[in-house]
Amino acid sequence: MTRALLIFLAALLVAAGCTAPRAEAQVSLLASWTGAEEATFTGILEEFRKKNTGIRVEYRGTRALGQVLKAEVAGGRPPDIAVLPGFGDLMPYIRQGQVRPVETAPAADNEQWRRLRQGGLAKQYAVPVKVDLKGLVFSRAPGPERAEELLAAGDWCLGLESGATSGWPGTDWVENLLLQRAGAEVYQRWVAGDLPWTDERVHQAWTDFGRVLGPRAPAALFTDFWDAGRAMFDDPPGCRREHQASFIATGYGGRPAPAPEYGEHFDFRPFPAFPGVAPASPFSADLAARFTDNPAATLLLQHLAGHTWPQPGPPELADRLRERLAGQDTLCFDGSDLMPVELRTMFYRAVLEYVADRTKLDELLRRLEQVRRTLQDDQDRRYSWVTVSCGR
Template identity: 40%
Template structure:
């Protein structure tokens, strides 16, 4: 074989190999998904994806990790982004949208408009005029959990009544702030709820959008009110050191001992998933039952509720990714989530019947999320990543030493001023 024939043969072989590789990529009948769901949540999600695979023949390859933001950032930087990512941070998704790394979901506009209420569609637009995400799983944040047998009725309807109730109890609050790599966020929920219910949705919106200074009276008062209610000697089970070291998923264990080590927990509706793994009385006792052994009352104050959601966005526009997103926001998929007894998933869609939720506590959560009453998204999830991280750290430092509040607020304000105006999200609140 001459030298030229060898070169032509090598070139032809390379061309065939390249064509084969392109053919595999073009005809690949898979969709790559990364999300925050692990353990019980991942098992529930597997039921959703299995139903999709049965219907379409498309394989869903899912990676679940609690460090989803960090893993996703590394994948995007390396040019290996998944087809779909599920994040709880609209602020982070908006950053990807500004860099044109996620695709607008124009093909889902009509379905989203009919499936969700106007408030949820506005959120999913990420402060733009286009739909960039869909809420595949929602949670209620404005909830205070308690043992029905241990707290008197009626439940507090005002802030002053809540303070009086907490003061009347022995070690009233369960609190865990440890949540690597984002420790501190359970405390941000406290500040957000207090600000929303004391200052109202418009002030809350301004703060989340970066136009209200951290040193302003409403924000300072929210921290001080949290200190008055909980972050003081005797206010938290085990004190501040325990709160800083306790995983948020374990914080309510003392709630179910005899006598209870804590009386109330401020936590999102996903707390029910942790409660299902705990025991009454001791480690060999029965599992707590919703409605009988635990329940919640709304955070007192304004009629608005703080909510959060796991939002799906598309990094690679493929037919398979489109089909999967379309399925995720269908009543069928959402009912699989909601009906799973081991998951605490709630749909933001109004088409999911309430009888899918298997107990009265879950139905009460679902009613609040989809009632059409004012909802405001978790502010720290709306904020730019730099601001969110600073907020988490400030919570940890304030819990350790409330006396340094002014220093912390000044530092947070300096961070706010350092972030370009274009990096902030302006999402309607309670509208």
């Protein structure tokens, strides 16, 4: 075929409106969601794709989120957006100038909620994507209503295995018990690194946690947190109540048919405050942050900021969870999610050691206190502790 003929054919294609395909914009996004949560999130991403034709989102879900992100940032190839479980993970990247500030964010209901969403920082660096209530008690029957009675009741479902983050369901217990017994002000001081781990109120929270462990505690070390509560529906029940976050309700549906139904087979309520303490609810928020200047990533972050992650379960359960989240007077970020990563990792390990041997509590708290002091005193580390963890 002659060069003249090639030119002629190209001219015909242009005249017919046929042009070479334009390169598709792409956004890379890293998060921890797999399974049912990944399916929900990919549905949110599909809505974005439909609104922004020509932008493709490359999603990767991994339980080793922290390790993967650290390696990719160090290698100079970070994802455009990463969804992190809290400010504790985000702070080092903010401090090193590797996270871009959020240019547009949803309007805050009030100043306190704005400061809470920003973790006390002057600028906002992330948007909450998925918010879950924590400190909920799921059970088949109502059971005791007072905090002391619940602690004494026993028969708690507990699973601590979660891969690289094993132990976190136990940290949720300690955090919530401190919040419900000592109050939001003490809790906030502890999360900010201003209250020693050896303080008697922190010690009491661990002791309270020890009361719910029961004789089956060692088995919790090898039980996946998703599976622990399913034993409530065995015949006879392997346990009778579970202290967990709102998302756990999706795990109950993973049992063989017929799956437990909300209202008929289980219900939930918040773990109550102790007498004389104002009620407060812990919550977790997965935070999406932008690590590159990719314009398409900015569009996706705006989409995530304006999207409400659906609450789990059937409509009746989802509506009640949404109402409870909106109706709280005081909300407090999950404490370990706000702590420096080194301290949080030690917290996870301390839970596992405590469950294995409850005589080690004082030793474990001294170790945690040493880590806190090291992080507070070493100015070269320049750790920015989250100063605001509770608000509304």
